[in-house]
Amino acid sequence: MSTETIDKEILRGGQFLVKETKCDDVFTLEDLSEEQKMMRDSTKEFVDREIWAHWERFEGKDYAFTAETMRKAGELGLLGIAVPEEYGGMGMGFVSTMLVCDYISGATGSFSTSFGAHTGIGTMPITLYGNEEQKKKYVPKLASGEWLGSYCLTEPGAGSDANSGKTKAVLSDDGKYYSITGQKMWISNAGFCNLLIVFARIEDDKNITGFIVENDPDNGITMGDEEKKLGIHSSSTRQVFFNETKVPVEDMLSERGNGFKIAMNALNVGRIKLAAACLDAQRRVINEAVNYANERIQFKTPIINFGAIKAKIAEMATNTYVGESGSYRAAKNIEDRIAIRVAEGNSHQEAELKGVEEYAIECSILKVAVSEHVQFTSDEGLQIYGGMGYSAEAPMESAWRDSRIGRIYEGTNEINRMLAVGMLVKKAMKGHVDLLGPATAVGEELMGIPSFDAPDFSELFAEEKDLVARLKKVFLMVAGSAVQKFGPELEKHQQLMMAASNILIEVYMAESTILRTEKNAKRFGEESQATQIAMAKLNLYNAVDVILKNGKEAIVSFAEGDEQRIMLMGLKRFTKYTNNPNVVALRTQIADKVAADNGYTFD
Template identity: 75%
Template sequence: MSTEDKNLLRGGQFLVREINSDEIFTPEDFNEEQLMMKESVTEFVDRELWPNKSKFEAKDYALTEECMRKAGDLGFLSVSVPEEYEGMGMGFVSTMLVCDYISGATGSFSTAFGAHTGIGTMPITLYGTEEQKKKYVPKLASGEWFGSYCLTEPSAGSDANSGKTKAVLSDDGKYYSITGQKMWISNAGFCKLMIVFARIEDDKNITGFIVEYDKDNPNGITMGEEEHKLGIRASSTRQVFFNETKVPVENMLSTRGNGFKIAMNALNVGRIKLAVACLDAQRRTITESIKYANERLQFKTPIAKFGAIRQKIAEMATNCWVGESASYRAAKNIEDRIELRKKNGKDTDQEAELKGVEEYAIECSILKVAVSEHIQKCTDEGIQIFGGMGFSEETPMESAWRDARITRIYEGTNEINRMLSIGMLIKKAMKGHVDLLGPATAVANELTGIPSFEQPDASVLFSEEKQIIVNLKKLFLMVAGAALQKYGEEIENHQQLMLAASDILIQIYLAESAILRAEKLAKKEGEENVKEQIAMAKLNLFHAIDIIETAGKHSIISFATGDEQRMMLMGLKRYIKYVNMPNIIELRNIIADKITEKNKYCF
């Protein structure tokens, strides 16, 4: 889709617009440069990371630092850094691609990479002065220096703006003295630069600072011992203590009191990159699982031939493929919005990137939740396929499962992100950026009318599935519209209702992304040549309807009574109805056959 398209989808608008398959970007659309980058990153992972998994699990922090330097030498740390600061200056999709494929071998390296390239470097490239960018960004882009991000405190986790770390201006006005405690700081053990958030006097909002760290001249900075964690064991994670740490006034990041905004925008980018960073770990888990299942004989038969294993493989692959479809769809929307803002000339490059990502904050939260939960399911099933061996450290499954667990916590817990997605959608509607009221009113009127008896055209691929997507959007508008009408701004006090609404929203976005990708592929390659992808899109939609039905029912009976409740429950049944129910076992077998034959994840 051209960046000149005035109808470029805004964040959250997928809910009220019908999208065509030629409007979305898919991994099949990677250009030659992106494919070369993918190959280069995969080669690095296979050479430097995958063979050393046992060392990472043994908490070899020095190996993590060494591999980060090698990644810097190959340019991987500089993909998103503008060329004027000695970076590669590649687009948002390319930065996502690198984050995806470099994260497949071990969560330890993935966390170090993400913390450095994202929240360790990005705040300076986006908010720093020209002097700050010239001084620090080239060192971070090359891997000469590594960055960390000091936001979380013992009493300030999800409520990041409640931090107690203080910054006091010196009498001569030349520096701030920072005093306080930060915890869960990734890369703390080998960083040379910290993005630190502190409060000046009694300001409402925190302020960001760029703080250099030299072990030989610590400047009031002390480190706690390495944390002993369930997973990501070779990711350096420490508490950091500041005791009147002197920071020159010119190292304030952006303006006084702008730290909370910096932190939130950094998290938006971090969320979508966390989602994509869960993908290659899923691919590799599936590949290892099918290799084992093809080799493991029980009753003189490879267990890959047993229906119970085939079901697991098909579901694992489907979740991975669907998450990938949605992640790159959103990535291209962000990239196009950034380019459009640059072309219009109203923003600097940094402002364009900030506003481009912020535009799709809803999608970023959706993806963070969905894909982090996919990887947990995938690794859990990987252990199950390996059986007793899966519980052993000799196989890669148990470490993959442990590493996966953190993804549901950092960049904002999944519970926080579920509520954020709904809260941000409501705010967009109030600002007029997404028209929810009009479509919600139309749905309410439709419920009292005669339902359509028009049948889908079975000869047209996804004719019924696309109509179901339209209906699922109506279902969300029905539930959300009625809940908002009852509770208004107080809706945020009804967290369980918001969690249920977010589950509906998540499933709609992922199901639509998968169907549009499969349809686009079928137009290009022919339906028979992509029958597995078609099967995955249909299988995912079937599961999405189950989740949406449960979430919708729980929502409706929690706030509606009498005739309103009966009417909405009838609407729920209408909007999730199939005319031709898919054969789920047949769909799974189509997917499993392909993976078993190829002996790897092959989509």
């Protein structure tokens, strides 16, 4: 694909809000290549054989078994999907790496966490920030599974405020090594890792520095006991203590003071991959719940036939479909942006870093949306099982516990909500996204006389796409007025930013779902996509409710008098359906299809 073609097909990060995206320009799961489908299927086969069949062992906190299974994944090449071929990996594109993260998540939260910690924050910092000697020395061992990686950032006093860590790195008198002293906590893979990415502060530097540290207990490294956690039981999680641990100067990662940048960029990648890692977990829960509901007889009928159960199944399936739509849309945008930068002469490292950074807003949106979807899905799955779901003998209990960590990983959902809006405002100030022009136009529209012409909604999704365009105006109205009122002080109004972010999230996810479904209806026929069309409509209906609530909350928090009245009238106008959908019928249609297929079959 040429740079010119890519530029025509994709928008820059955040521009989805102010520019139209055509359905033919989004990537969907239905666009996977044959090679990608084979990779997906081999990952699913590995999960079924090596992980799902032994989920009770994982729940038994068998850390050695987790490490053993990780090495088996390495033998199949699953740990090196994103690693360039010259360092022992497969050198696959960003979509393929997302695909493996997605389908590996159908296993257990324990294994998915260990996998993500190793391939993402354990290996990726060296791949993207290491020098040639470091990459040749360490990355092949990590890509093959010979070595397992870990990532030491969080400290007792440094969680969301990652740059406030107290761990120190002191240069030796001869200048040959640094001595690292400090405490790290919540370290995934700590109990069986061979290598740690460690962040420490040199002297009184403003920013922390990254180091590559081999795990040698004779070098001042000790581990706390395994943490007792709500879920992810066989993911080894320990405190790590460094007592004058000697690290050769050549194992500093990147430059002095660059650690905070490394950490933040690792989180950007981690956020979208966490979204992917919540998808097959949802599919598995749906499959188990539907199978149980088809077999569970109450009042002389399978409980799948009850409307209350159908409503749950429909919402679970819809959330999963929505998460797929947004995740793979953004993944392909990132992959294409990387290709643009490579074509422009950037190195692989720089291209991938900048490609992901471009879509940091979308990464935060997806992290929040899909991590909350998986918790909803697991909760409803447990409810469908009833009392049996509460038993540790059934898989729903562990799925429910494992899902909870998603809202905390990679920056809490509260942090990511504020980041999404904050980054968008900063992009606007830099001229990367034109928010001012569209926001001004919305303000003028509010003062004008609305059109009473009957729109033409004869084509598929014509009304829904018109509604999405108006939902974007809600965000522009709220955010534009808030920025005008508070300026740089906006970040201090966290509840307002959270409400604005909820609007932004719903817009992106609803649009992604509609575009995916429209694209597939055009090429496969509307009849074949009937259930997907129903899911897109159901999700949009739910999104409108969320946007109405958050729009009102935001407006009344900062606007008064005529300004408040006009904005509330605008909110009502922008969220109004011409033809309200029959939500009960939509849910029934979706649930009947899932029940007939005995599981989720839309991927």
